[in-house]
Amino acid sequence: MEAVPTKTITMRLTGIQYLAHETNLYEFEPIAGEAIPAAGPGAHIDIYLPNGMIRPYSLVHSGTDNRYTIGVKRDAAGRGGSACLHDSVKVGSVLTVGVPRNNFPLVETAEHTVLIAGGIGITPIWCMAERLKELGRSFELHYACRDRRDVAFLEKLEKLSEARIHIDVEAGNFLDLGALIDHAPANSHFYCCGPAPMLDAFEANTRDVIPAMFIWSGLLLSKKSRARGALSSCSRNRAANL
Numbered sequence: 313m314e315a316v317p318t319k320t321i322t323m324r325l326t327g328i329q330y331l332a333h334e335t336n337l338y339e340f341e342p343i344a345g346e347a348i349p350a351a352g353p354g355a356h357i358d359i360y361l362p363n364g365m366i367r368p369y370s371l372v373h374s375g376t377d378n379r380y381t382i383g384v385k386r387d388a389a390g391r392g393g394s395a396c397l398h399d400s401v402k403v404g405s406v407l408t409v410g411v412p413r414n415n416f417p418l419v420e421t422a423e424h425t426v427l428i429a430g431g432i433g434i435t436p437i438w439c440m441a442e443r444l445k446e447l448g449r450s451f452e453l454h455y456a457c458r459d460r461r462d463v464a465f466l467e468k469l470e471k472l473s474e475a476r477i478h479i480d481v482e483a484g485n486f487l488d489l490g491a492l493i494d495h496a497p498a499n500s501h502f503y504c505c506g507p508a509p510m511l512d513a514f515e516a517n518t519r520d521v522i523p524a525m526f527i528w529s530g531l532l533l534s535k536k537s538r539a540r541g542a543l544s545s546c547s548r549n550r551a552a553n554l
């Protein structure tokens with residue numbers, strides 16, 4: 313999915329930090345120190361890359377401290393957006409950044425929230441978990457990765473009592489979405505962000521227990537790229553569209 317032109321801010325890349333295998337955190341601050349718009353969990357920003365590509369990335373922090381932080385996985389099969397960020401953009405680089413937009417908003421008042429992430433899909437989900445923790449809300453976080461080296465925020469997750477990490481190669485299977493959805497308390501809200509097979513499993517399992525009109529999902533990548541990742545969420549309580 314190519315990004316849609318939107319209002320932009322000129323920002324400096326002020327920090328790059330290792331997050332997981334082939335995945336870095338990138339921190340941006342406005343060059344003139346001006347106030348930047350904050351956004352809720354689930355929001356994303358468009359990064360205008362030096363190679364002319366524009367790529368959307370979920371905010372890991374929602375901009376409340378006047379900076380935007382994103383986590384980007386290098387996609388060897390991609391057309392060069394993530395590779396450009398990993399290989400060509402350095403601390404100090406000045407880039408154009410779109411103001412945040414939110415197609416994956418978090419309901420902060422749910423009785424209970426089930427957060428499900430796979431791979432790099434953790435970025436908006438982590439932001440949601442931090443927010444729910446801050447609010448003292450009831451939630452659980454299930455995070456699946458193929459390999460332990462792919463796990464982002466590992467140290468923080470290990471300290472988060474609500475978090476469960478599933479490593480496919482260690483467990484010998486995929487995360488059982490059906491079981492965790494079945495065991496969720498009534499009136500739970502569900503959010504899922506991960507690769508397409510996980511999203512398909514999520515939709516198949518929620519479809520059986522939640523009326524179709526209350527399931528909402530957003531295809532945030534094109535059909536071609538859906539083989540790699542998509543975002544989806546649903547709720548027993550409301551209908552919404554991404």
Ligand SMILES: Cc1cc2nc3c(=O)[nH]c(=O)nc-3n(C[C@H](O)[C@H](O)[C@H](O)COP(=O)(O)OP(=O)(O)OC[C@H]3O[C@@H](n4cnc5c(N)ncnc54)[C@H](O)[C@@H]3O)c2cc1C
Nearest residue numbers: 368369370384385387389390391392393394435532536537
């Ligand atoms: C709202 C939103 C939030 C996102 N948040 C994040 C995030 O937090 N972190 C993150 O790492 N990524 C995120 N992404 C994905 C990100 O925008 C980029 O798509 C990703 O970094 C790959 O960029 P790329 O240019 O390397 O690959 P792209 O060119 O975007 O390709 C991505 C994938 O699409 C497929 N593809 C591309 N071209 C073709 C083709 N011609 N034929 C068949 N398949 C093709 C390939 O499977 C490829 O791996 C998000 C996407 C959206 C829409």
